[in-house]
Amino acid sequence: MNFFAIHSRARDAIARKTVKVDGKIVFKAGEMVSDGATITVLLLPQSYVSRPALKLIYALDMFPVMTNKVTAIDVGASTGGFTQVLLERGVAHMIALDVGHNQFDARLSANSAVTLLEGLNVRDLKQEHLSGREIDLIV
Structure with a gap:
């Protein structure tokens, strides 16, 4: 399941506190999650060519x-x-x-x-x- 096209956008979303794993906000980009975890992105990435x-x-x-x-x-x-x-x-x-x-x-x-x-x-x-x-x- 890929929510983001590139890693930097995923890190940015985590830094903005817009990613949740099993209902809890993720604070660290390298955090390990289980295979069955429910991942939610509160704001989907924009279609802009740059942040x-x-x-x-x-x-x-x-x-x-x-x-x-x-x-x-x-x-x-x-x-x-x-x-x-x-x-x-x-x-x-x-x-x-x-x-x-x-x-x-x-x-x-x-x-x-x-x-x-x-x-x-x-x-x-x-x-x-x-x-x-x-x-x-x-x-």
């Missing part, structure tokens, strides 16, 4: 920011969690910028509303990288 996406969701809920129909840039995009959230919130176009390579989620990079700039440090960002777009929001 930091949940932080942006919380921030946008707490501090309403106009995201509808704007162009935004995700500086340090990594796997694209912030990009994913902003697309869900109605951003018209996302520019995902990261100094690294091959980290960004393939489903997001295939989205026509996303321009992926890999291997580029924000200090080296030039107007021509933006393809004439004006940036309304930076994350």
